Amino acid sequence: MYPIEEYNFTRFLSFQPSYKYLYVKGICTGRLKTLRMADMKTQDAQINKGTRWQVAFSFLYLWFCNRVSAQLHYSIPEEMRKDSVIANIAKDLGLDIKQLSLRNFHIVSDKHFYVNLQNGNLYVKDRLDREALCGADSPCLITFDAVVDDPLNVFTVTIEIQDINDNPPIFFHDIIALEIIEFTSQGTQFILQTAEDPDIGINSVQTYKLSDNQHFTLSEKTSTDGRKFPELVLEKPLDRETQNIHELTLTAVDGGKPVRSGTTLVRISITDANDNFPIFTQEVYKVSVSENTPINSTLLSVTAIDQDEGSNALITYSFIKTSGNALSIGMFYINGENGEISTNKKLDFEVVKNYELSIQAKDGGGLMAHSKVLVEIMDENDNAPEITISTVSSIPEDSTPGTRIALIKVHDQDSGENGDVDCVIIGQVPFQLILSSSKYYKIVTTNTMNREKTSCYDITIMATDRGSPPFSTLKTIKLDILDVNDNPPVFSKPTYVTYVQENNLPGTSIFSIHASDIDIGDNAKVIYSISSINADVSPVSSYLSINVENGDLYAQRSFDYEILREFQLLVTAKDSGSPSLSSNTTLTIHIMDQNDNAPKILYPSPDRSDLASFEIVPLVSFADTVITKVVAVDFDSGHNAWLSYHFIPSSEPSPFSINQQTGEIRTTRVFDQKDALKYKVVVLVKDNGAPSLSATVTFSLIVADSFQQVAPKFINHVRDEESSSNMQFYLVIALVLISFLFIVSIMLVIISKCRESKSSPTFGSLSTNLYSQADPRMFSQYNDGTLPLPYSYNVCVALDSSESDFTFVKPKQDVPTDNLIDADDSGVGNEDLKETLSSSNLAEVSAKE
Secondary structure (H helix, E strand, O other), rough: OOOOHHHOOOOEEEEOOEEEEEEEEEEEOEEEOOOOHHHHHOOOHHHOOHEEEHHHHHHHHOOOOOOEEOOOOOOOEOOOOOOOEEHHHHHHOOOOHHHHHHHHHOOEEOOHHHHHHHEEEEEEOOOOOOHHHHHHOOEEEEEEEEOOOOOOEEEEEEEEOOOOOOOOOOOOOOOOOOOOEEOOOOOOOEEEEOOOOOOOOHOEEEEEEEEOOOOOOEEEOOOOOOOOEEEEEEOOOOOOOOOOOEEEEEEEEEEOOOOEEEEEEEEEEOOOOOOOOOOEEEOOOEEEEEEOOOOOOOEOOOOOOOHHHHOHHHHHEEEEEOOOOOHHHEEEEOOOOOOOEEOOOOOOOOOEEEEEEEEEEEOOOOOOEEEEEEEEOOOOOOOOOOEEEEEEOOOEEOOOOEEEEEEEEOOOOOHHHHOEEEEEEEOOOEEEEEEOOOEEEEEEEEEOOOOOOEEEEEEEEEEEOOOOOOOOOEEEEEEEEEEEOOOOEOOOOOEEEEEEEEEOOOOOOEEOOOOOOOOOOOOEEEEEEEEOOOOOOHHHHHHHEOOOOOOEEEEEEOOOOOOEEEEEEEEEEOOOOOOOOEEEEEEEEEOOOOOOOOOOOEOOOOOOOHHHHEEEEEEOOOOOEEEEOOOOOOOOHHHHEEEEEEOOOOOOOOOOOOOOOOOOOEEEEOOOOOOOOOEEEEEEOOOOOOOEEEEEEEEEEEEEEOHHHHHHHHHHHHHHHHHHHHHHHHHHHHHHHHHHHHHHHHHHHHHHHHHOOOOOOOOHHHHHHHOOOOOHHHHOOOOOOOOOOOOOOEEEEOOOOOHHHEEEEOOOOOOOHHHHOOOOOOOHHHHHHHHHHHHHHHHHHHOOO
């Protein structure tokens, strides 16, 4: 089956109860040729006579035309039942019935017919009344468009409604009253009221009949427009005294099958002498008036002349009401005295184009004359074009140029140039209008779309007619551009750098990275992932994790600057489109150092023996002589690794100084024989961190010419010191045992007294009252080898080891902490004891020498 627009010949189809034919229009000549069934029969007769070349010439003529467009014409009788089949319109248009739904076949702007897409038949939607649709117009045509969307084809379908004899003739008045002077001469004619028949042609009024009587006969008169008027003819003189009223029956008969008729009563009153009838100056008056004529504007004046005198010549003008002109009479007003006809309502060419008015002139004696006024309404450009949007569809942004987005219909109710419409698109938009038919336009794209630049277009269409002045109509179509995943996620920087303090808490968020995607929906939903760039670093998942939704980075472990100072990550952002797009960036993480390492003293080594901590200072040393050097390192970096060296102040002045930057220990003066032979200095090494960390080392500096001078005493001093320390250890153990037994005894005594006492069932807490409150920091400072608080003891050490004394101090509420001995190497306690012993030994050696 081929589309009808591809045919280059004329098809003839006939069927019952209707017939149809195709209009074939050749745009090369601009002429319209209508071929009816009767024309086909004539051509067949000519072919039988040997004139087949004429038909062949017609087909060749059509073949050479540039374009052929088809128009279907159906003819059906009025009063067809609802859902009656007119024809198979799909077959007549050459369309495949199976594809009607897929191609969206439909008819536009019609309320009388519909199409069944299952079989392609055209049906009557409701009963059709030709008289209600077209009135007296002939032929009665209903035109609509049949549209196929894909591909777009528009066909014009015209249906002619054939008249049937379904209305009888009707007289507007049931009684026609006439007054006739009794001496009216024979042959006088009296015009009677006509009957109205809404049908047309042969089905309208064809003849009139008058009932039998002795005085009157009936004749018919045909007007210039073909209508018949009944006239009463006086055949026999009247005698008012004999019979003053005559009643006759007037019958109007149409020519339909079956024949229909209507009757009215003609009542004739016999009066005296008014023997002249009014006569209109024109049988038919014609006037053309603009539809914009104001109300109460005078259109024309009708005039009737009566040769009588007096009251018989006084003429009164009026409209004659009929069944078909009630609307016309309401639109106009006639002055009964002078015959001026003026507008009574607003005229509208689009509603009624022509009015027919029946005018009556009646004199004072009752004689009447009739005339007709034809009013033609002239069209004015008083209607703006109408724009109807048939289909609008959103398009993806990757649509190719030429994609159709909408189909619009443009219509103007005016006629002629006032109804010719030009249509354009307002503004700079990537769309254009393409004329599909006389009324339809397609809106198609001219460029590719980019939703990220423009996500929505407002397409404004302006339709302007060619009237003067022209009228315009604007219609705006909102078109949404659908997103396509054509943009990958984008990071704000190609590389990122962040700094993290070492010793961080695991699970802490250390950085947040973000990539933006200018698409929308799932196309813009970004998922993050990380991978390691450093090949020598463990899997990145052991160090970091990333929130796949928002890009937050979390530490999986605590970082150590001394082990790993920096590493690089490859961060990937991937959208959820189909297919998905991704982009990468590099993140460099620098581990920032914290002051978490105390200085480490390399020289003198903390692990060496007490013997090695002695340094010999030559007695003949000059001032600023380098004695020794403290060497220390710090595993931290930067400010945290800057070391400074200091002496811990002592109660006795020292003849030595230390360089804070290098750690060199120098003499500050020259020694003499009166100076002490042994000096003890404590060197504090601290870093520059916040808070600062430190380490200490103790030096015993012996002033002598050589080591051999002090070696014997030094060895004895060490031995005495070892025996003294062993004795002190045993004394401490004894003190602890005695204290424990004392406390247990006191507790037992208190418990026994509590049992004996009945009047005091409860006691206060012993733990809070037995001893005074001590600073908790004292416990941690003096708990290595000393007696537990609140016990304290004094140690008195003589120069001779045999004179040393150890005295216990009884517990008190306020125990002085000045007597407590520190067990570390801060220069108090054992070190003082060693120093004292060494000094005494050195003094003995010097005395002997």
